Amino acid sequence: MREEALFLSKGADPVFIVLHLPDSDPRGAVVVCSPIGAESDKNYRREVLLGRALATRGIAAARFQYRGTGNSGGDAGSTTLETMADDAFMAADELATRTGIKRLGAVGTRLGAMVATRLAHEMGRAPLALWEPAIDAAGHFRELFRSRMIRRMTLGKAFADGPSMMTELESTGHSEVVGYSIHSALVESMAGVSLGDQAVSPGQRILLVQISESDGLSADLVALREHWEHLGASLATHHVHGEEVWWFVSEQFEQEERRDITTDIVDATVRWFDESAGPEVVI
């Protein structure tokens, strides 16, 4: 297995991308679409481990960072759902060129699920794995707002002190959650967007992964599964027992590869793509 990091550029702002390539010709290839903000940092090592695990199973992987985030160039205020999707397509093109595989798979986490779903559909019946997907953007941003209020409380400020995130976004064009900037361009580009409205293809294989303490899928995910099954997609689900606090860091340091949540989610996803990467699915 080998790894290559590079900057891809169509315009002025380069997209940072890391390729995980098997030693021999790959029998499948997967693009990993990250979440944003603290969720992206939280998921970072897990995505690295996924890329490495896929590559050791003969499946190439591309991880990338959206323009305006992470190591990529660009202004954070210009990031929108459209630019995120463009960046995913650019990463997919690079991966396809490097591996010769035309129909890739996609993984998306949280808001990255919106991007991965779009990418997988455009690529035509591509296998799609979604980790803790944000079901609808509005609900996701409400969750961020709650994280922000919790942060304020830990600083000893009143629960409702200060302007709300949405008010701030409207008046200044940006806000923040635990030190991560959230810009109105992104929020507006996702207004009314939900996973259920995203197109999926008949026969498309989709894996939904949920992390929770409770048993079984949440009502939202059950509804999404039923909706997509109704559209003809072939759904599988995986429940990871545990709790992931996406916007806060535990005081205890725990190596990501030793966390049960991480080993479970990575193993299940690799196994699932491994099954998808048979000759009847890829190319």
Place this chain on the structure above:
Amino acid sequence: MMETPVVFRSGNDDLFGIVRSPTSGASARGVVILPGGRYGVSAGRNRVAVRLSERLATAGYHVLRFDYHGIGDSSGTVGELRLDRPFVEDLDAAAECLGSFGVERLVLVGDCFGARIALAGVDRVPGVHALVLVSLPLRDYARGESSAVRMAERESIVQYTRKGLRADVWRSLRNPTRRRTYGMLIRTKTRQMMRSVASGGTPDPWLSGRVIDQFDRVSRAGIPALVLYGTDEDDFADFERARRGALGPALARSPRIEVETVPGHVHAFRSVAVQKQFLDIATRWVRRNDAEQLGAS
């Protein structure tokens, strides 16, 4: 923008980093950014390391941001993050990597655990000319023990023994989190007592002896350093206490060690406003210090 992904060897691990080259072209001046031990991903929270790289590259520096072993895109694993075991080997490898870009004079910018690495690296890594130490912890503890260390200091062993005999405390032991917390508290309290006895009654048994020695070396070598804290940080309270005690002589000896504060917390850059303050202060100080050093030579 001129950024180059790099991979360099530290022990058995391949470390991943990105070097941003100065906009002005060739330069022998370089900066290594050493993140704290939380997420520790090279871009930093809200891209603070990326933004610092941009600013310092514009000022004429090669800037390296990288992932420690076991973190981000680097290989390896981290068993435990301990302040008394800073990743100096990773820093050494990073400095060598920047050397291949022609860098001879290094500024180390570290936050929390990264600041401990920077301080420990002064006399072990060649070419270090200046330090920016953000929220430098002065105690030695493992990641996650910070609260236990401060709790253990709050009350005496007699007071804790009395509490330990209470029925509600025993009942709360059914909760595994509480059990872990109490266990950590007992271990920490025992260590503090042993250290206090071993120190023979010196006034600052809680203060890391390594940090005192390292500050002493920085001071004697005349290495310029900026020490930056948030006024509400526990680590700043420790620093003020240490300044009146064991750290006093080293700080008094060197006028080149400057202390600056910002209101609230700067540790881990948990607000956009603090990130901007840090970027302004660090960039300004690095540039001014460089101008002074060049002027003096």
